[in-house]
Amino acid sequence: MAKRKAMGRDPLGWIGESDDVAVASEEQAPVAIVEPKVGERGIEEGPKFLSYEVMTARLRSDQVDMLSALERQIMRGRRHKGERITKNSLLRAAVDVLATLQFDVRGIGSEEELRERVLAARRAER
Secondary structure, rough: OOOOOOOEEEOOOOOOOOOOEEOOOOOOEEEEEOOOOOOOOOOOOHHHHHOOOOOOOOOOOOHHHHHHHHHHHHHOOOOOOOOOOHHHHHHHHHHHHHHHHOOOOOOOOOOHHHHHHHHHHHHHHH
């Protein structure tokens, strides 16, 4: 005989798995899988973040603090509410700026040397 629970034999039995929900294990809550949809013009529709690749970057705590402060400052100072500016937005913008700089990449032996060459390239463009 099945053990009787306070709210009946199976009070949550009406909850079933749907096709768009994946369950990692019985102990974890269901996780919705959101996939971008391709619209009529062949353009992905849905959340913008789904169009980006996931990459891990290791940052120092002072760098994370600076990104957080800059993120808050930007969001607080906005006149028009548009898309949210996040730490990831700041990093993507920095990568885009780095891609526009012309500098000698040969013989870079350290992160400090890389930083100096990038800064020198930025100063040369002014």
